Amino acid sequence: MDHAPPPGRGRAPRVGATPRQRALLLGGAVGGLLLALWMFSAILTPFVLAACIAYFLDPIATFLARWGLPRWASALLLVTLLLLFGLLALLLLYPLIVAQIGVLLARLPGYIATINAALREFLMNLEEAAGPEVVDARLRELIISQAGAMIGWLGTAATRLIGGGFALFNVFTLAVVTPVVSFYLLRDWPGIMARIESWLPRRSAPTVIQLARDMDRVLSAWLRGQLLCCLALGLFYALSLSAAGLELGLMVGLISGFLSFIPYVGSLTGFALAVLLAIGQWGDWNGVILVVGIFVLGQVLEGYVIYPRLLGDRVELHAVWVIFALFAGGVAFGFLGVLLAVPIAAAVGVVARHWLARYLESPLYLDPPRREG
Numbered sequence: 001m002d003h004a005p006p007p008g009r010g011r012a013p014r015v016g017a018t019p020r021q022r023a024l025l026l027g028g029a030v031g032g033l034l035l036a037l038w039m040f041s042a043i044l045t046p047f048v049l050a051a052c053i054a055y056f057l058d059p060i061a062t063f064l065a066r067w068g069l070p071r072w073a074s075a076l077l078l079v080t081l082l083l084l085f086g087l088l089a090l091l092l093l094y095p096l097i098v099a100q101i102g103v104l105l106a107r108l109p110g111y112i113a114t115i116n117a118a119l120r121e122f123l124m125n126l127e128e129a130a131g132p133e134v135v136d137a138r139l140r141e142l143i144i145s146q147a148g149a150m151i152g153w154l155g156t157a158a159t160r161l162i163g164g165g166f167a168l169f170n171v172f173t174l175a176v177v178t179p180v181v182s183f184y185l186l187r188d189w190p191g192i193m194a195r196i197e198s199w200l201p202r203r204s205a206p207t208v209i210q211l212a213r214d215m216d217r218v219l220s221a222w223l224r225g226q227l228l229c230c231l232a233l234g235l236f237y238a239l240s241l242s243a244a245g246l247e248l249g250l251m252v253g254l255i256s257g258f259l260s261f262i263p264y265v266g267s268l269t270g271f272a273l274a275v276l277l278a279i280g281q282w283g284d285w286n287g288v289i290l291v292v293g294i295f296v297l298g299q300v301l302e303g304y305v306i307y308p309r310l311l312g313d314r315v316e317l318h319a320v321w322v323i324f325a326l327f328a329g330g331v332a333f334g335f336l337g338v339l340l341a342v343p344i345a346a347a348v349g350v351v352a353r354h355w356l357a358r359y360l361e362s363p364l365y366l367d368p369p370r371r372e373g
Contacts, residue, residue, distance in 0.1 A: 050181035075186040100251040111280025263319035
């Protein structure tokens with residue numbers, strides 16, 4: 001005679017995950033990621049750089065795949081074109097940069113002498129206008145000597161940095177590891193994303209996927225738009241300063257464009273270098289006024305043409321937050337931290353806005369104050 005299983009017997013009831021288990025899972029994932037970054041930071045740079053390249057090229061590869069080109073062929077084509085573009089830029093720019101370094105080394109003593117003379121004249125005029133009780137001879141000579149020493153140190157440091165900049169990247173890494181890893185990541189990018197999505201907790205998967213889409217929207221807008229902005233600004237400053245007759249205009253323009261991914265830092269650095277070099281080269285204020293006019297025009301183009309058209313309102317990363325993230329990442333993990341800084345800043349910003357929206361809709365915020373009596 002068959003008997004029905006008593007209540008509580010047979011299939012075990014499903015038990016949902018507890019908040020403690022979810023917190024342990026999240027904490028373990030974040031802790032494991034930080035531990036991996038700390039342990040393998042010395043070798044992660046080419047892989048992170050390859051991931052950045054794959055992320056940047058994925059929309060183009062997807063577009064080519066929709067037109068019938070196999071994913072592996074589009075990945076191979078894009079990585080090859082990127083390598084050829086980098087090699088062409090290296091072949092074209094390296095001789096020019098070496099020539100600019102030679103000019104800087106040859107002209108640096110003359111630049112320092114001219115800048116010191118201009119500074120001495122300015123301080124003497126200031127002493128005549130303000131009186132010796134404000135600016136005296138000892139203070140004047142101290143300022144001139146310290147300014148000369150600082151300019152000499154900056155010139156030497158700049159030549160060492162530019163001359164040895166390619167030593168920051170291992171030749172084997174640039175030539176082999178990064179392109180190969182970029183190809184495989186770009187080829188398998190949709191599958192990798194689908195596999196990561198399948199690992200998400202089912203209860204939180206829709207929320208996490210939506211957050212990931214928001215992060216992708218913010219990050220892709222910033223990265224692709226910022227790259228185009230840096231390229232446009234670098235070309236503008238390099239061509240304008242060179243056309244104005246500044247001997248090191250190409251180098252200053254490239255530095256300004258490269259550093260423009262840090263908000264305001266590229267323009268301010270290029271402006272200071274160009275003004276000092278203009279004083280050292282021409283020794284009068286006409287050249288300085290011309291350089292100032294170029295950078296004012298560059299700021300107008302940047303603020304009203306380049307950034308609105310290339311970035312617009314799609315970027316939700318505040319400039320101060322980006323600057324903090326870049327410097328914090330550089331201090332924590334060096335060049336690897338700089339590569340990871342903006343993606344992490346975008347992720348933190350999206351998550352913070354998500355939780356802020358939930359808080360503003362929660363009873364914790366909407367609960368009206370109690371009335372006494």
